[in-house]
Amino acid sequence: MSRKPKSDNPRCIHSWSEEDKPREKLMLKGRAALTDAELIAILICSGTPETSAVDLAKIIMASVGNSIHELAKLDYKTFMKYRGMGKAKAISIVAALELGRRRSDIMPTRKRKIMGSESVYKEMRQYLLDKPNEEFWILLLNRGNEVMRALPVSVGGVSGVAVDIKLIFKLAIDYLASAVILVHNHPSGQLIPSMLDKMLTTQIKEAGLLLDIPILDHMIFTDSGFYSFLDSGEM
Template sequence: MRKKRKSYNPNNISTWFEEDRPREKLLLKGKSALSDAELIAILIGSGTFEMSAVDVGKRIMGSVGNNINALAKLNVPDLTQIKGIGDAKAITIVAAIELGRRRSDILTNKKRKINGSQSVYLEMRQYLLDKANEEFWILLLNRGNYVMKALQVSVGGVSGTVADVKMIFKLAIENLASSLILVHNHPSGQLIPSHADKLLTLQIKEAGQLLDLPILDHMIFTDDGFYSFLDDGEL
């Protein structure tokens, strides 16, 4: 007797034609063939009574304008506001995005030389990309302008953070840095330095001159670009 073919239910992934199921599609056509929603469907594993996992994935992507960078800014509470997403699924999505970020920002053990503002921006992406709050960091360099380490100085709100000048130079001296670069992010994407930014830069620059720890640049970091005080003649 001929085996009866399983009926097709568009809301049940297990009854999809094989090449259309996300997992099978990945195996048959490769990961690049899957949409963002299908990749999310694989992560969350199941949908709801009314929606398939892919439908939930589409809803998630629709909530951020189908923008992966915007999705990366969401935290667990944000994701659980979306129908079909509980804590476990939200945690899985956040963890997957963080792994992707870490993979893309893996740096080799080879010492990295800072030779301009673009290299500062690339160095700091691993620390400041997708951050919702403003943070202040210092990039410590040796005499050859090679990166020693990046250190977080403070974390603030969405529109500002406080940088303690004494803490900045304490960290630089303890790590035997020869020079340093100041970096803080603007989650708003605003690339114009505020009056407070300019005053702080001048204050730290003058302190660095007294301590023989020159400030080579102060960068305002955003996900889409940067402002360099040095490049703009402000330092």
């Protein structure tokens, strides 16, 4: 009896599209675009015939309340209790988490709370300053309006960028965000929103209301200043 190739299994990562595979996604979109489970899946490398590495990582994360802090408390023997986790995989995860802990020991934790449009602009300068093409980003906030993640959604040309609204809310849900701030840059330096900017803002805001994930603001970023839809009374 011949065996089916692994690619026939819908749970097998090899059968996924390139942009959905954790390693390929990291190379295409950068490390910040990956969820915690996807990063752990890269360390796991492979799952079982029934469970992909990403699904295994999600099971592990769910068992610790989706908390990296709680995950870091586990030793390698505890990781080995999960089906599909051998000693080498368990030790790799423990070692990676220990590196993260040591880094936090030498770097002060900075709570970045969004107090208004000025703090949004300050937060986004590190990502959008001097960018030659339009990029669309989101800031994911917790209930205290503290920045959980700044994530790129899409990159366009010098005068426009296409935005997948579904992706915005997929990222917000993946990271359990309580609110979202939209940010995109105008390399031209033009601070007046286009009609498309206004229409997109309305569409995303309405989708957020349906999903109970409020869109707090949409900022147009330039190297010399910004335009806030909220400050302008358009939210």
